[in-house]
Every structure is written in C-alpha cells, then in structure tokens.
Amino acid sequence: MKSFAYRRVSSNAQAIEAARGQGASFLAGGTNLVDLMKYRVEQPASLIDINHLALAEIKPAEGGGVLIGALARNSDVANHLLVRTGYPLLSQALLSGASPQLRNMASTGGNLMQRTRCYYFTDVAFSACNKRNPGSGCAAIEGYNRIHAILGQTDKGTTSGETCIAVHPSDMCVALAALGAKVEVEGQSGKRTIPFSEFHRLPGSDPSRDTTLREGELITAVRLPPARFANNAFYLKARDRNSYAFALISVAAGLEMEGATIRSAGLAMGGVAHKPWRVPEAEQALAGKTASEANFAHGADILLRGAHGYQHNRFKIELAKQGVIRALTLAAQGTSEVA
Amino acid sequence: MSSHINKPAPAEPAAEASKPLKDNLGQHACQSRCSEAPCHGLQAQLDVEPSEEFEQLERHGLLSEISRRRFIQASSALAASIAFGMPSEAAAQETMQTGSVTLKINGQPQTLSLDPRTSLLDALREHMKLTGTKKGCDHGQCGACTVLIDGRRVNSCLTLAFAAEGAEITTIEGLARTSDPQTIEELSSVQAAFLIQDGYQCGYCTPGQIISATATIAEQQKGELSIVSWHSGQHHRPELTDEEIRERMSGNICRCGAYPNIVAAVRAAAKGATL
Numbered sequence: 001m002k003s004f005a006y007r008r009v010s011s012n013a014q015a016i017e018a019a020r021g022q023g024a025s026f027l028a029g030g031t032n033l034v035d036l037m038k039y040r041v042e043q044p045a046s047l048i049d050i051n052h053l054a055l056a057e058i059k060p061a062e063g064g065g066v067l068i069g070a071l072a073r074n075s076d077v078a079n080h081l082l083v084r085t086g087y088p089l090l091s092q093a094l095l096s097g098a099s100p101q102l103r104n105m106a107s108t109g110g111n112l113m114q115r116t117r118c119y120y121f122t123d124v125a126f127s128a129c130n131k132r133n134p135g136s137g138c139a140a141i142e143g144y145n146r147i148h149a150i151l152g153q154t155d156k157g158t159t160s161g162e163t164c165i166a167v168h169p170s171d172m173c174v175a176l177a178a179l180g181a182k183v184e185v186e187g188q189s190g191k192r193t194i195p196f197s198e199f200h201r202l203p204g205s206d207p208s209r210d211t212t213l214r215e216g217e218l219i220t221a222v223r224l225p226p227a228r229f230a231n232n233a234f235y236l237k238a239r240d241r242n243s244y245a246f247a248l249i250s251v252a253a254g255l256e257m258e259g260a261t262i263r264s265a266g267l268a269m270g271g272v273a274h275k276p277w278r279v280p281e282a283e284q285a286l287a288g289k290t291a292s293e294a295n296f297a298h299g300a301d302i303l304l305r306g307a308h309g310y311q312h313n314r315f316k317i318e319l320a321k322q323g324v325i326r327a328l329t330l331a332a333q334g335t336s337e338v339a
Numbered sequence: 340m341s342s343h344i345n346k347p348a349p350a351e352p353a354a355e356a357s358k359p360l361k362d363n364l365g366q367h368a369c370q371s372r373c374s375e376a377p378c379h380g381l382q383a384q385l386d387v388e389p390s391e392e393f394e395q396l397e398r399h400g401l402l403s404e405i406s407r408r409r410f411i412q413a414s415s416a417l418a419a420s421i422a423f424g425m426p427s428e429a430a431a432q433e434t435m436q437t438g439s440v441t442l443k444i445n446g447q448p449q450t451l452s453l454d455p456r457t458s459l460l461d462a463l464r465e466h467m468k469l470t471g472t473k474k475g476c477d478h479g480q481c482g483a484c485t486v487l488i489d490g491r492r493v494n495s496c497l498t499l500a501f502a503a504e505g506a507e508i509t510t511i512e513g514l515a516r517t518s519d520p521q522t523i524e525e526l527s528s529v530q531a532a533f534l535i536q537d538g539y540q541c542g543y544c545t546p547g548q549i550i551s552a553t554a555t556i557a558e559q560q561k562g563e564l565s566i567v568s569w570h571s572g573q574h575h576r577p578e579l580t581d582e583e584i585r586e587r588m589s590g591n592i593c594r595c596g597a598y599p600n601i602v603a604a605v606r607a608a609a610k611g612a613t614l
Contacts, residue, residue: 001456003436003454003455003456004455004456005455006438006455006499006501008501008502027499027502030497030498030499030502031479031494031497034458034497034498034499035478035479035497038477038478047455047499049501049502051502075491075563078564079562079563079564084564084574088569088574091564091569091574092566092569095564095565095566095568095569096566098590099482099589099590099591100492100551100554100555100558100565100587100589100590101479101482101485101492101493101494101551101590102479102494102497102590104491104492104493105493105494105497105498243566243585243586243589244589244590
C-alpha cells in the first residue's frame with residue numbers, strides 16, 4: 001500500500017475543505033477503498049476519515065419518503081423498520097450483497113462509490129485498463145469477460161482508449177434505481193441533488209469516471225420517494241454461488257398494483273452495465289397492463305434492447321430476460337407485510 | 340520467522356495454477372508475510388518495481404518459502420546490478436511515518452505508534468501480540484480476521500487501526516467468561532459449542548467463525564433479517580434455521596469444509612444447549 005496522510009474530520013465543512021487537497025479520498029467503511037489500496041489500484045495521497053460526521057441517520061423525509069444518511073451502514077438500512085416496511089426491495093437488495101461483516105462496515109455513500117470488480121481493473125499486473133490507466137486499452141474485451149457488460153458498453157476494440165465493458169457491482173444501487181431515489185451531495189460550490197439515473201454514468205469516451213460527482217463533493221444522503229412498492233417487490237440475483245458473490249445479473253422489480261392491473265412499475269437490472277440499467281420506457285410499457293408473463297416479457301425485451309454479449313457472457317442476455325420475467329412474477333405475487 | 344504460521348495451509352500448486360483468475364484465498368500472500376519486520380527491507384526494494392515474474396509466481400502460489408527467499412535474493416542482486424536505479428519520488432513516499440493511536444481491545448486501552456497504513460488486524464497481531472485473530476486473505480473475503488467493533492462483527496483486515504480509535508474492540512481473546520479459561524465452563528457458550536460439536540478441523544478459521552457465530556446469534560435475537568428471511572417469508576422475526584445459519588455465516592470461509600459441524604455448533608449455541 002502506498003503511504004497516505006490520515007485525517008479524521010468532524011464536520012461536513014471540514015471534510016469538504018480537506019478534500020481540496022490533491023489526491024484526497026473520503027474514507028467511510030473502507031471495504032472497497034482499503035481493499036483497492038492494498039492492490040495499489042487506488043493510491044490516495046490523503047485519507048479523510050468521515051466516519052464521525054453526523055450522517056448516519058435514517059428518518060422520514062419532509063414531504064414523504066425516507067432520508068438515508070450517507071454513513072448509514074448497509075446492515076442498518078436493510079433492517080430499519082422504515083425500509084423493511086416501505087421499501088422491501090431495498091432491504092432485499094442490500095441483504096443479497098456482500099457478507100454480514102462487510103454490510104456492517106459498508107456505508108450508503110460508499111456503496112454508491114464502489115468500483116467495478118472487473119478482474120483487469122483490480123489486478124495492476126494487467127497494463128491495459130482504460131478505467132485504471134486511461135488510454136491503455138481494455139484487456140477484458142478479448143479476455144475472460146464472463147462478468148462483464150452487455151448493455152451501454154463502449155466497444156471500439158481492445159486497443160482503443162475508450163473501450164470499457166466493466167459493470168457496476170452494487171446490489172443496493174439497482175434497487176435505488178428502480179425506486180427512483182435521489183442523491184444529495186455537498187461541495188465547494190454548495191449543495192445539489194442528483195437524480196439516481198444521472199449519478200452513475202456509462203463509460204462513453206471516458207471509462208475512468210464512474211459517476212457525475214464533481215471533484216471533492218461529499219455524498220450526504222440518499223432520498224427515497226414516497227413508497228409505491230411496499231407490497232409488491234422482489235430483488236432477484238443470479239450468481240455463481242448462492243451467497244456472498246457478485247451478480248451475474250440482478251433484477252430489482254417493484255409493482256404498484258390495483259387488483260390484477262399494474263398501476264406503475266419500477267424496474268432496473270444490475271451486473272449488465274457500467275451503471276444500474278433502467279429504461280423508463282420498459283416501466284411505462286407495464287403501466288396499465290395486467291400482471292401476465294407476456295406483458296413481463298415485453299417489458300424485458302424493451303429493457304434488453306441493444307444487448308450485445310462477448311465470448312464468455314452471451315448467456316447473460318437470455319438469463320437477464322428470464323430474470324426480469326421471474327422477478328416481476330414474484331413481485332406481482334406480493335411481499336407479505338412486515339408486522 | 341514466526342509469522343509464517345499466520346497464513347493458511349499452502350494451496351495446492353497444481354490446482355492454483357490451473358485457475359485462470361484470482362482465487363478467493365491465498366492471493367497476494369506476500370503482503371501478509373511482508374508485514375513482519377525482517378521482511379521490510381526486502382519489500383522496500385521490491386516495491387519499487389516488483390518483478391512481473393515474481394508477482395506471477397506469487398499469484399499462482401508457486402513459490403515455496405525457500406524458493407521464494409532465493410528468488411528475492413536473486414531479484415535483489417539483479418536489481419542492484421541492472422535497471423532499478425535510484426529510488427523514485429514515489430518510492431521515497433513509501434517511508435514509514437508513524438502516529439500515535441489508542442485502541443481499546445477487550446476492555447484494555449493500549450497506545451501504539453503505528454504507520455497509518457496498518458490494518459486493525461496487523462495492529463492486533465504484530466503490535467499487540469493478540470494472534471488469535473487470523474489473517475487469511477487480507478482482502479475481506481474469508482472472514483478469518485472477524486472481530487467485534489462496538490458489538491458488531493467486521494473484517495479487521497479492511498479496518499484501518501487509526502479509524503478504529505475510540506471504539507470498543509472485542510477479539511477472540513476477550514470472548515471467554517474469565518480472562519484465562521481453564522475449563523469448558525469458563526468459555527463463552529459459542530466457544531464451548533464449537534468444542535463440543537467439533538466445529539473445526541485445522542482450526543485456522545475458527546476464531547473468526549466463533550466471533551461471527553456470536554454476532555449471528557445476537558443479530559437474530561435483535562430480529563435482524565438475512566436474505567433467507569425474505570425468501571422464506573420469515574421477515575418479521577426470523578428463526579435461526581440451518582438455512583439461516585448458513586446464510587448468516589457465509590462471510591466466514593472454512594477450507595477444511597467443517598461446515599456441517601459449524602452449523603451444528605451455532606444451532607446448539609443459539610439454543611443455549613451447549614453444556
């Protein structure tokens with residue numbers, strides 16, 4: 001691990017001020033950052049320990065919904081009564097990820113900032129990685145790309161400085177995308193709120209950037225809109241082993257039902273793209289329809305439009321389609337209420 | 340080199356070599372071994388520009404202790420004779436700068452002088468001689484390093500010692516009912532259950548398993564959920580079924596495969612039927 005200066009801060013203002021320094025990183029749970037520092041993928045010059053900021057609260061938001069502090073730990077969010085009762089999709093997604101130990105450490109803000117688990121990104125022995133080493137090419141596209149993207153990727157060949165087929169590894173973020181959450185941030189130029197769909201980005205021509213967060217901005221909270229899918233939600237995760245593994249594909253499906261008719265839907269996929277994959281048109285196509293396999297398949301087709309696989313991950317396209325149908329079917333069957 | 344007992348049983352070279360990608364365990368073993376003092380000098384040289392061949396061998400677990408030492412000697416000689424040159428600015432930044440940190444372990448505060456890079460795990464093992472907590476993967480994947488921080492189980496390998504200042508840390512050494520247990524009655528109920536149910540083979544992962552099992556039982560008693568609770572429709576107050584135990588203990592890997600007896604131990608401890 002490369003040397004760094006450690007500093008503990010006690011206010012948002014202090015944290016933001018400290019982040020002005022070159023190569024500064026915020027340290028929350030550290031489950032991803034410290035790991036990547038050991039691999040020398042991340043080499044911050046200074047670590048600003050934000051764990052003692054007053055950002056861990058989970059509370060009802062003004063005007064409905066729930067406000068989740070950026071330092072609320074994954075296990076606390078998953079078990080909070082407001083989340084269990086109003087947002088089972090989020091609780092299920094969180095509990096599908098990592099291990100109990102890691103969920104006790106990992107923060108909400110840190111989960112948003114997770115880096116990809118692409119092998120070629122996390123292993124510095126591979127020189128070609130446009131995300132880690134901009135302009136160096138992509139070793140994954142002609143490598144072992146089983147866990148990689150099928151949607152929204154940039155594919156200009158292995159030597160192009162723009163190519164990237166990495167996926168965002170979070171489960172939590174897939175649920176937040178389907179729920180239509182918002183991210184609240186604070187920086188040098190004040191506070192702003194970022195719609196979830198605009199927080200993470202596709203690789204485009206710059207795979208080194210995962211998010212639209214500006215230099216030195218601090219995530220302070222995630223805002224959930226008023227609950228729509230409390231009674232009909234399912235998070236489906238397909239992976240190589242049944243626990244403690246990243247998704248090959250995952251689906252967050254929430255339905256607002258009126259009898260057998262879908263009033264509105266929230267739908268997003270994980271493990272398929274550089275960001276949680278949500279296509280509003282697929283959700284709109286479900287609204288007003290009956291909860292039937294044919295309608296679910298139609299929604300899945302829209303969600304997967306333009307999917308393109310590689311040598312080792314072509315199976316994901318059909319797996320994702322079937323996963324969407326299955327998740328919507330289980331969501332329609334109902335999440336029994338938490339007493 | 341006493342800390343060589345810190346690492347798990349050597350991986351089978353053939354099996355390791357046939358895997359195209361990283362394994363969950365045993366990777367980058369060099370980093371864990373190099374935390375020992377006598378190795379620092381060598382690491383400092385190697386860290387400038389680690390030989391790709393060396394890294395590859397390390398990654399595939401193909402270096403035995405002896406061949407590894409020879410390799411390091413050879414690399415160092417080679418490095419001196421050819422292309423490494425003067426240490427770069429980046430290498431200069433590797434110099435250790437220590438700071439003072441007070442950690443409260445099993446109720447006892449201890450002030451240490453540490454490099455900020457030191458993990459809580461290394462602080463425990465290398466600076467406080469609390470070697471009950473084990474280093475397996477050093478990347479948060481195996482759970483051998485599990486400790487309780489303010490009563491919650493965490494991976495001490497991914498926790499920086501500095502970040503743990505001010506917290507109550509409980510390690511396997513602090514779990515028993517007495518400070519120097521001589522009989523099974525003096526152990527914690529979970530420790531006793533692991534003994535009675537034979538919940539281990541080589542024992543390397545056991546301290547982490549026991550800490551994790553202790554937390555598993557506490558979490559269930561508080562009504563916390565797992566994904567199994569949701570999938571089995573038990574998301575009000577889940578019972579600790581075997582399926583729940585397996586899911587809740589999934590952050591602790593046992594390469595001996597003592598899982599059936601580990602599940603039995605957790606089940607027994609949860610029922611308070613250990614003695």
